[in-house]
Amino acid sequence: MSDTTPYVPPKVWQHSEPSGGKFASINRPTAGPTHDKPLPVGKHPLQLYSLATPNGVKVTIMLEELLGLGHAGAEYDAWLIRIGEGDQFSSGFVEINPNSKIPALVDHSGEQPLRVFESGSILVYLAEKFGAFLPTDTAARTETQNWLFWQMGSAPFVGGGFGHFYAYAPEKYEYPINRYAMETKRQLDVLDRQLAERRYIAGDDYSIADMAIWPWYGGLVRGDLYQAAEFLSVQDYRHVQRWAAEIAERPAVIRGRKVNRTWGEAHEQAPERHAASDLD
Numbered sequence: 001m002s003d004t005t006p007y008v009p010p011k012v013w014q015h016s017e018p019s020g021g022k023f024a025s026i027n028r029p030t031a032g033p034t035h036d037k038p039l040p041v042g043k044h045p046l047q048l049y050s051l052a053t054p055n056g057v058k059v060t061i062m063l064e065e066l067l068g069l070g071h072a073g074a075e076y077d078a079w080l081i082r083i084g085e086g087d088q089f090s091s092g093f094v095e096i097n098p099n100s101k102i103p104a105l106v107d108h109s110g111e112q113p114l115r116v117f118e119s120g121s122i123l124v125y126l127a128e129k130f131g132a133f134l135p136t137d138t139a140a141r142t143e144t145q146n147w148l149f150w151q152m153g154s155a156p157f158v159g160g161g162f163g164h165f166y167a168y169a170p171e172k173y174e175y176p177i178n179r180y181a182m183e184t185k186r187q188l189d190v191l192d193r194q195l196a197e198r199r200y201i202a203g204d205d206y207s208i209a210d211m212a213i214w215p216w217y218g219g220l221v222r223g224d225l226y227q228a229a230e231f232l233s234v235q236d237y238r239h240v241q242r243w244a245a246e247i248a249e250r251p252a253v254i255r256g257r258k259v260n261r262t263w264g265e266a267h268e269q270a271p272e273r274h275a276a277s278d279l280d
Contacts, residue, residue, distance in 0.1 A: 016194035020169045024181075026086050032094060036170065039092035041108075042077030042274055049079050049093060050103035052261035054155070054225070055119045059103045061211050061256035062126050062133070067276070068252045071130045078259045078273035120152045123208040133208045144202040147194075149211035155216045157183045169225040181232065184220070188237045191217055195239035210247060218244035255279045 002176070012140045015029045041047055046063070050056040066074035081102050088100040097104040097117035105116040105125075116125045124145075127134035162180035165173070194201060200271040201209040219225035221234040221244050235241070247253055257269040258279050270278050 021164070021170045023084070026083065026089070031098065032089075033091040034086060034089040035183075036092070037090035037092055039081055039090070039096070040077075041106075042079075043073045044077050044107035044274075046074065046076035047079070047106045047108065048076050048103060049081050049096070049105075049261075050080050050260045051083055051256065052259060053083075053102065054067060054159070054219060055101075056103045056260055057215040057257055058212050059105065059122050059126075060120045060259035061121055061215070062067065064163040064252035064256040064259075065211070065250075066126065066130050066132060069130075069132060071132070072143070072215065074130060076273070078270075080260050080262070080271045109136075118152075120148055120212060123148065123212060128207050130154070133206065133207070133211070135207070140203060140205075144207045144209045147201045147214050151209070151216065155188050158187065158216055162228075163226050165233070166228060185232060187271050188217060188220070188232070188234070188240060191243075192237040192239045195243050200243070208249075210243075214244065214247045214253070218247060222248065 026245060039047075039049060044103045048063070050059065051058070063074050063076050081093065083102060086241065087093065088097075088102060093104065094100055096106055099117065101117070103117075103119055103122060105122050107114045107116065107129075109127075116122050124134065132195040134144055157180060162177070162184045165176040165180055169176075184185060191201070197202065200206050201213055216225070217240060220232065221237055221240050223229035224236070258268055260271060261269045263269070264273050274280065
């Protein structure tokens, strides 16, 4: 259905009323904390504050993959940040991520705690810290980072664009849904062409590019994201389907998807993670 009432923007925009939709209660035009609350700190050097959204899952997959390789220093505590309840606006969270978005990580292994925020930055930080999943060869490293930053720039069109207007907006309108569905399908086609000649996104080796892209685009083609698989005709992207299915079977991915998850089947949920046994 098309919107028959054109919107005329005011000369000066003002936040006069809630925007509506699932996340209206936490949307606001200002930054900074809304309440005082320190963050908990567990026994491990790495402290993760997150939720099992696609951006959060990137990091828990990475940590579980590192542990799977035997990197004991990658042991971590994962604390639940309920973004629907505004936990990301606590004074403690804003201190480690002024942008109030999950995930955020604090590394206590050095002389001073080091904050790392933005999921792509966390993936690079962990890859460099442990020497894994990011090639050292200049050409391979650059290609991996090309695709990591492609994801960081592209996924907002899928989430804040398509996902919002298709799944979460209080009213459905033809123009924004069509606009962002077209862009989402274009991005899936970009990946499908890339994966037609490669096992993984950046080449023959599994990398942080795959960990970044899989929770979003793998989730789309597997029907886990926005329940939009049929709408987007995801069966058309057979190379993405092959890649998504292979990664979904990795033990670290299975574990990582559970962390900070509070929905779905009970065996798929681990709202907090402080030891490997929490994922059993």
